[in-house]
Each structure stands twice: as C-alpha cells, then as structure tokens.
Amino acid sequence: MSVELKPASKYERKIFYKEEWNVKDVPDFIRNSLTSREFGFDHYGNGPNDRYKVFVDDLRLKRFIKVKQPFAAYCSVAFYDKPNQRKGWQKSELVFDVDAKDIPIRTCDCAEGEVCEKCLNQAKEIVLMIRDVLSGDFGLTNINLIYSGRGYHVRVLDEDVMDASSELRGDIIQYVTGSKLPDLSNEYGFNDLQPFIIPFGYPKNFTRWSKYTILHLRRSSKLDDVNNQLLRDVLKHRNLLQEDLWGMFRSNIGPIRYKKVMNAISRINMQITDTKVSIDLKRILRLPSTLHSKVSMKSTLIKNIETFDPFDDAVPKFVYERND
Amino acid sequence: MIETSFINPFSFEAKEIVRKLGQIENLDKKNDSLIDIIKHTHSQKLSSIPETLEQLALHKFQWYLDKKTDNFDDKVYEYLFNPEIYEYDVLSFYFLCQAVAIGFGEDSHEAKQVVELEANLIDNRLERLKSEPNNFQYSFLKEALNQLIDTNNVYWNDLKEVIDLGVIDLNKLLLSNGRVIIEYEDFIEEYGHLIEHRNPQTMYEVICGLNLKKNLLKSIIMKKTRDYIVKVAENSRRMVEPDSIMNELSGKIRQMEQKARERRFGSSNSGAYNDNGPAPYIQEAFPPCVRKCMEGIKSGGRNDAIVLFLTPFISYARLAPNVFSMEYDMKVSDVDPSLEITHKEVIPMIYEAANACRPPLFKDQPQEKININSKLGFGMNSELKLSEEGETRWYTPMSCEKIKLHMPNLCIPCVDCKKIGNPLIYYNRKKRLLEKNNSKATAGEEK
Numbered sequence: 106m107s108v109e110l111k112p113a114s115k116y117e118r119k120i121f122y123k124e125e126w127n128v129k130d131v132p133d134f135i136r137n138s139l140t141s142r143e144f145g146f147d148h149y150g151n152g153p154n155d156r157y158k159v160f161v162d163d164l165r166l167k168r169f170i171k172v173k174q175p176f177a178a179y180c181s182v183a184f185y186d187k188p189n190q191r192k193g194w195q196k197s198e199l200v201f202d203v204d205a206k207d208i209p210i211r212t213c214d215c216a217e218g219e220v221c222e223k224c225l226n227q228a229k230e231i232v233l234m235i236r237d238v239l240s241g242d243f244g245l246t247n248i249n250l251i252y253s254g255r256g257y258h259v260r261v262l263d264e265d266v267m268d269a270s271s272e273l274r275g276d277i278i279q280y281v282t283g284s285k286l287p288d289l290s291n292e293y294g295f296n297d298l299q300p301f302i303i304p305f306g307y308p309k310n311f312t313r314w315s316k317y318t319i320l321h322l323r324r325s326s327k328l329d330d331v332n333n334q335l336l337r338d339v340l341k342h343r344n345l346l347q348e349d350l351w352g353m354f355r356s357n358i359g360p361i362r363y364k365k366v367m368n369a370i371s372r373i374n375m376q377i378t379d380t381k382v383s384i385d386l387k388r389i390l391r392l393p394s395t396l397h398s399k400v401s402m403k404s405t406l407i408k409n410i411e412t413f414d415p416f417d418d419a420v421p422k423f424v425y426e427r428n429d
Numbered sequence: 430m431i432e433t434s435f436i437n438p439f440s441f442e443a444k445e446i447v448r449k450l451g452q453i454e455n456l457d458k459k460n461d462s463l464i465d466i467i468k469h470t471h472s473q474k475l476s477s478i479p480e481t482l483e484q485l486a487l488h489k490f491q492w493y494l495d496k497k498t499d500n501f502d503d504k505v506y507e508y509l510f511n512p513e514i515y516e517y518d519v520l521s522f523y524f525l526c527q528a529v530a531i532g533f534g535e536d537s538h539e540a541k542q543v544v545e546l547e548a549n550l551i552d553n554r555l556e557r558l559k560s561e562p563n564n565f566q567y568s569f570l571k572e573a574l575n576q577l578i579d580t581n582n583v584y585w586n587d588l589k590e591v592i593d594l595g596v597i598d599l600n601k602l603l604l605s606n607g608r609v610i611i612e613y614e615d616f617i618e619e620y621g622h623l624i625e626h627r628n629p630q631t632m633y634e635v636i637c638g639l640n641l642k643k644n645l646l647k648s649i650i651m652k653k654t655r656d657y658i659v660k661v662a663e664n665s666r667r668m669v670e671p672d673s674i675m676n677e678l679s680g681k682i683r684q685m686e687q688k689a690r691e692r693r694f695g696s697s698n699s700g701a702y703n704d705n706g707p708a709p710y711i712q713e714a715f716p717p718c719v720r721k722c723m724e725g726i727k728s729g730g731r732n733d734a735i736v737l738f739l740t741p742f743i744s745y746a747r748l749a750p751n752v753f754s755m756e757y758d759m760k761v762s763d764v765d766p767s768l769e770i771t772h773k774e775v776i777p778m779i780y781e782a783a784n785a786c787r788p789p790l791f792k793d794q795p796q797e798k799i800n801i802n803s804k805l806g807f808g809m810n811s812e813l814k815l816s817e818e819g820e821t822r823w824y825t826p827m828s829c830e831k832i833k834l835h836m837p838n839l840c841i842p843c844v845d846c847k848k849i850g851n852p853l854i855y856y857n858r859k860k861r862l863l864e865k866n867n868s869k870a871t872a873g874e875e876k
Binding site: 207241242243244245265266268269270272273275276277278279280284285287288289291292293295298302303304305306307308311329330372375376380381384 | 585595598602604605834840
C-alpha cells in the first residue's frame with residue numbers, strides 16, 4: 106500500500122495521541138534524562154513557540170502530550186542544570202540531521218520541500234555512512250538513529266563527544282561528511298598526491314563520500330564553478346569510480362578540471378547534513394515517538410536500520426484508515 | 430645535544446630546573462652564565478642583550494612583538510635559538526606566564542600572546558631541528574612527546590582541547606576506533622595490509638610522521654601553557670597581596686605593547702589605520718559571499734544570512750572596516766555618533782538584501798528587523814536609539830570557517846579568497862588593491 110505524505114488533520118492528531126502514542130515509546134536515552142532537558146511544543150503549526158518546558162517524570166510528559174496533542178513536540182539535545190531557563194549547560198548530544206528534502210544530490214523527481222521513498226532511502230544510505238565513520242574512526246558506540254518524519258537524526262550520546270565545543274563539532278562534521286579537501290601538502294616532494302591513493306584515515310573517508318556524491322549526480326545538478334561541459338564529462342566517466350579507478354577518472358577529466366570538480370564536491374558534501382543543527386549546542390529536535398504532522402509520519406527510534414522501512418515502521422494507524 | 434626542555438617547558442627536566450633555580454629573587458640578578466651563552470651564540474648581535482632572567486622574559490616578549498614589524502632583525506634574538514640557553518629559557522617562560530596571569534588575567538590579550546609566543550618559539554626551534562639527522566629528530570620528538578602523552582595509546586578525545594586550539598586539523602589525524610595513530614609501528618600494524626605498490630615508510634612520513642609529532646608537541650604545549658596561566662591567575666586571586674615583582678614585570682610588558690602599537694600604527698601611511706572610521710562602500714570589493722547574499726537568499730537560509738552574516742559585514746564595512754586591528758569592543762556610535770550613516774546607508778542596504786530574498790524576509794518574518802537592530806548593538810528593540818545602545822553587542826563579521834558551517838551555500842570562494850579568513854579582511858584587501866590599480870591607471874593617463 107502506498108502512503109501519501111500529506112498533513113495530518115487536527116482530528117487525526119487527536120486519534121494518534123489518544124490511541125496510538127505511548128510515553129514508553131520515547132527512547133530511554135531521553136526518558137532517563139527527562140529532568141535535564143528542555144521540551145518545546147508547536148501547537149498550531151507555526152513553529153515551536155511553547156518552550157522552556159520541563160517534565161519531572163514520564164507521567165507528566167504523558168499527561169501533557171495526551172491533553173495538548175501538539176502539532177509537533179521537541180526536546181533539547183542539551184542537558185541543563187535549569188532546563189526551564191536554559192541555564193547551566195552541562196553537555197549536548199552530537200547530532201547529524203539528514204533531511205531528505207534537503208539532500209543536495211537527490212536522484213528523485215520530488216518537488217522542492219517534498220520527500221518520497223527514493224530520497225528517504227538516500228537519506229538512509231547517508232545515515233549509514235555517517236554511522237560507519239563515527240564508530241569506525243571515532244570509536245563512538247552510543248549512536249542512536251531516529252527517523253524524524255522526513256529524514257533521519259543521528260544522535261550520539263557518548264560522553265566523549267557530549268562536552269565538545271561548537272568548533273570541535275564543526276571539525277567532526279567536516280571529517281565525518283568528507284567536506285574538506287584533504288591537505289596532503291608535504292616537504293618530501295610529492296606535490297601531486299591525491300586522496301584516493303591513501304586507503305586510510307580522512308583521505309579514505311573523503312574519497313568514499315566523493316564517490317557517493319559523484320555517483321548520485323544528475324544532468325541537472327548544479328555544482329559551483331563546474332560548467333555544463335565539465336559536468337557532462339564527469340557523468341560520462343563516473344562509471345570508472347564503481348571500480349575505484351580514480352586515476353583513470355582524473356586523467357579522463359584532466360587534472361585541472363578534476364581539481365575544480367573535487368572542490369565543488371567537497372562543498373556539496375558539506376550540505377549533506379544540516380551543519381547548523383550539529384554545531385548548535387542548545388538545539389531542540391523532534392521528540393522521537395511523536396507525530397510529524399506535516400507528513401503524517403511518526404518520528405521513530407530505529408532498532409535495526411538495515412531492516413527499517415519508514416513506510417512500514419513509521420506510519421501512524423490513522424493513515425491506513427483514511428478514506429480519500 | 431639538545432635538551433627536551435629547550436622545546437618543552439613542561440618536561441620532567443624543566444620541572445627540575447624550576448625546582449632548583451626558580452626562586453623569584455633570581456629574577457633581576459645579573460646572570461653571568463646567561464650572558465656568556467648569549468655572547469657565544471653564533472651570529473648574535475651584541476648591541477642589546479638580556480643580562481637577567483627578567484630581561485630575558487621581556488626580550489622574548491619583544492621578539493614576539495617585533496616579529497610582526499617590517500624592521501625585525503633576527504640577529505638580535507639569535508640566542509633564543511641556541512639550545513644551550515634551555516635552563517634560562519624555562520625559567521623565563523614561567524616568569525612570563527606568571528606575570529601575564531597576575532597582571533592581566535587568563536582571558537587577557539596578553540595571556541593569548543604568551544601562548545602564541547611559545548608556539549612561535551617552538552616552531553622556530555623545531556625548524557632548526559630539521560638540520561639534524563632524521564633518526565635524531567624522531568628520537569627527540571618521541572621523548573619530548575612521551576613526556577606529555579603516551580604516543581602509542583592516545584585517543585582523539587584526549588586531544589579535544591588541543592584540537593580546539595586550531596593548530597591541528599582533526600582530519601590530519603589518523604583515527605582508528607578512536608585511537609590516534611602516531612608511531613610508525615602502530616601505523617604498520619593498523620594500515621600495513623592496506624598499502625600496496627608503495628613504500629609504507631614514505632607513506633607514513635608523508636601522511637603523519639614528523640610533521641604530526643611536531644604539531645602535536647606544539648599544540649599540547651600551547652594548551653598546557655594556557656592551563657598554567659589559568660591556574661596562576663586563579664591562585665593569584667586568592668592571594669591577599671599580589672606579588673609586587675610580578676606586577677612590575679607585567680607593567681613593563683604593558684609599556685612594551687604600547688610602544689609596539691605606536692610603532693606599528695603611529696606612522697603608518699598604508700591606509701589601514703586610517704580606515705578605523707567610516708569609509709564609503711566600494712561594492713566592487715565585496716567578497717563573493719556578500720554579493721550572493723545581496724542578490725537574495727531563498728527560504729530556509731534567509732534569516733541567518735541576513736541577520737547573522739550580512740548585518741555585521743555591511744555595518745562594519747561602512748563604519749569601521751578595520752575593526753579587527755582594534756583591541757576593544759566598539760559601538761556604532763563611536764564611529765557614527767548621530768547614527769546618520771547607519772540610518773541612511775547601512776540599514777537600507779541590509780533591508781534591500783532582505784527584500785531580495787525569496788520570499789522577502791520581512792514579509793513573513795518582520796521580527797527579524799529587531800534581530801538586525803540587536804546585532805548592531807541596540808538590544809532587542811524595534812528602533813535604533815542611542816539610549817538603548819549597548820544592550821547587546823555589535824556583532825563582528827563571522828569568519829569564513831563559520832560561514833562554511835552555518836551557511837555552506839553562501840561560500841563559493843574565488844581566487845582572491847585564498848588565505849583569507851574573514852570576508853571583511855577580503856573587502857579591505859580588495860579595496861586597497863582596487864585603489865592601487867586605479868591610481869596606477871590615473872598615473873598612466875597623466876603620462
């Protein structure tokens with residue numbers, strides 16, 4: 106059955122929160138730190154205006170949500186001494202926000218601001234790549250993947266990153282999403298060293314992301330400083346990257362033009378996640394388990410990303426009961 | 430033989446030196462051994478040499494300040510790179526840290542300068558270490574570094590504060606499961622099986638090797654220096670009476686800075702200092718990010734682009750383009766007392782860009798006008814009133830790095846952006862270049 110991503114009516118919200126939503130579906134990593142977090146609510150679909158809320162226990166949170174049936178519910182990634190005043194910042198989750206509607210290299214034909222199965226799948230691929238780098242390179246283990254309704258949130262709760270400054274988070278994003286050209290300058294006379302010959306560390310990660318981006322480019326893609334002819338050549342030769350034949354790809358494009366392409370690709374990589382969310386230490390994020398009313402999907406903690414399918418696992422019951 | 434304390438004032442050996450010779454009464458005593466070392470330093474100019482530890486500390490600070498000037502003579506300070514000076518160097522390092530901590534506090538400009546001074550000294554000394562054989566460099570760096578971290582067993586999160594200093598790029602570290610690969614034996618164990626058709630040793634040298642160790646050593650010492658200054662500053666606040674000798678030393682540092690500032694800016698005719706006041710817009714000199722923003726931004730990135738990015742740029746570009754060379758927080762009224770320029774030129778230009786957004790910013794978000802006022806330093810108020818100025822800070826233009834993170838769409842660097850860290854710096858340089866070209870063209874026409 107195909108699911109239409111259309112807004113939920115007030116009645117549908119009511120049904121969802123009355124019959125389907127359960128406070129126990131709020132992930133443990135939030136319920137265990139309820140009193141340190143700020144909650145925010147959007148009651149009318151105009152943005153989260155009702156902020157600075159704090160709940161001392163599950164019961165209070167449950168009561169509030171069941172009664173108010175909010176358009177959207179959020180909670181802070183930050184832990185505070187006084188969350189009701191947003192004061193006494195202790196630490197913040199490290200977050201990567203991959204919104205399917207904002208992926209810069211979508212391969213689907215969605216209109217701006219809309220999402221479909223194809224771009225949601227792409228968001229999932231991106232999330233998996235992010236998770237691999239966070240665990241493989243950074244050794245992080247407390248990585249929670251959330252389906253947000255129109256994309257995914259990667260929420261990292263390892264103590265090692267929770268006290269990181271905004272600047273350090275910026276560096277981590279650049280590393281994780283391969284959004285900076287690796288600086289391989291050296292004093293040993295190797296002036297033309299390319300990241301793709303280095304099978305480890307950041308150069309490997311950069312190459313992986315670049316491959317992903319190039320393989321997802323379309324004829325209509327817009328790359329800074331890359332004209333139509335160059336884009337055509339990239340598309341013509343990109344099959345070489347399936348076999349990791351980067352040297353041949355580069356020589357077919359030409360080294361100077363290749364440099365232009367890689368510069369543009371690194372900038373695209375930077376847009377794969379919403380960097381503003383990651384560097385903001387006081388952000389509020391959609392509360393997992395609640396309804397994304399704009400698309401009638403549930404924000405859901407993902408237990409197994411390999412088998413997770415938003416159109417099976419995040420669709421509220423009322424959607425199946427719609428007549429139209 | 431080069432002692433590790435010549436590079437690292439936090440080495441075991443350095444601590445021993447401080448314990449033996451670090452009495453404060455030695456500070457202003459003439460030190461014959463120090464003088465002897467300086468006099469016997471190769472290529473050393475002998476016109477003005479430090480004779481006491483206090484003078485040595487001040488000379489080091491002077492070296493740091495002089496280096497930024499055009500008439501810097503490195504032969505005056507050759508002794509700073511003579512490894513034999515290590516004992517006195519360590520002592521002067523601690524005296525200098527204490528003086529700035531007690532006299533200026535841990536967050537002062539002077540404290541930052543001392544941290545930077547130490548980093549520059551290490552850079553220069555390590556540069557000279559390059560003339561030594563590779564084996565020596567490796568064993569020296571290994572010993573120096575291992576007194577600070579266990580290079581076979583360090584994790585990236587142990588280096589968080591060090592990375593925060595910005596000297597080491599996170600993406601220059603080889604990370605595996607959180608561990609940072611620093612030593613060759615670990616490199617081979619971790620990645621050896623992945624390397625084909627290339628010499629692993631060369632690969633190691635190029636990707637990390639000595640350079641990584643040098644940068645790590647320098648950054649860790651910078652962090653430790655900062656921590657030490659913080660500790661001294663905190664302790665000094667608990668003291669009933671601050672140490673008069675240290676206060677005297679910090680007073681001399683203050684005078685030295687004042688003179689350096691006069692030298693740098695006093696007789697400058699470069700035009701740089703003249704732009705401290707309002708200067709007309711030269712829109713031709715606007716960087717690509719500002720031009721893009723002026724053309725209007727589409728929904729999603731409008732607010733940050735207009736309020737956080739464009740407002741500070743447009744206001745400082747017109748009112749105080751050289752804000753980064755000033756060492757105090759400015760107010761708009763310092764440079765535009767009647768707010769005439771702000772009302773007639775600055776605000777209209779910001780509003781024009783806001784209206785060019787798709788949809789126009791104020792159409793659905795009129796509250797952003799208040800946010801713009803607040804970024805100009807006039808608090809969260811709907812009008813710019815002098816009486817409300819100071820309720821918020823006048824935001825300085827954000828750096829290129831921050832722009833890339835906050836608004837990656839805006840940053841499409843052109844050739845002139847190379848090595849520029851802030852759009853306002855771009856604007857100032859480009860303006861100067863344009864002025865230069867114009868005057869050449871005029872001169873050509875006159876001929």
